[in-house]
Amino acid sequence: MYECEICGKKADTVYRIMIDSAEMLVCRSCASGKKVLQELSESKPAQATREKKRADSADEVIADYGGEIRKARERMNIPINVLAEMLNEKESTLHRVESGKMLPSIGLTAKLEKELGIKLTSKADEKANAEMHGKEEPITLGDAAVQKKKENGR
Numbered sequence: 001m002y003e004c005e006i007c008g009k010k011a012d013t014v015y016r017i018m019i020d021s022a023e024m025l026v027c028r029s030c031a032s033g034k035k036v037l038q039e040l041s042e043s044k045p046a047q048a049t050r051e052k053k054r055a056d057s058a059d060e061v062i063a064d065y066g067g068e069i070r071k072a073r074e075r076m077n078i079p080i081n082v083l084a085e086m087l088n089e090k091e092s093t094l095h096r097v098e099s100g101k102m103l104p105s106i107g108l109t110a111k112l113e114k115e116l117g118i119k120l121t122s123k124a125d126e127k128a129n130a131e132m133h134g135k136e137e138p139i140t141l142g143d144a145a146v147q148k149k150k151e152n153g154r
């Protein structure tokens, strides 16, 4: 909830306007007729962005896929050539994947996950969550600026 800096009314949406070269966050009625620099709303636009992201981005292979594969393989005591046979892949391919020189294909990733019982992909969902945290920053900064302005006004 925002508070209008002119009339003190609480509002979900406030407008950043310029009055005598000072920026103020005000309610809709106080903003009418003024030049609005920015509209700040508490209805979460990030939610929509997140849903869109989830819909059109696939799972992504984790950064340390090679290390995870090697650790799992060693834990299960499977030599790399045996694993290659199990997966019907070239041993050299697995070497390159394990050393992080080659990103496994979607098919190989799925086979590795199944055979080794590990997770090599991170959901796009988690990534979107991380990005959402990043998006909260400007609101915090905005609030801090408002606080500062209020203190200066005293």
Ligand SMILES: [Zn+2]
Residues within 6 Å of the ligand: 004, 005, 006, 007, 008, 009, 026, 027, 028, 029, 030, 031
């Ligand atoms: Zn107002």
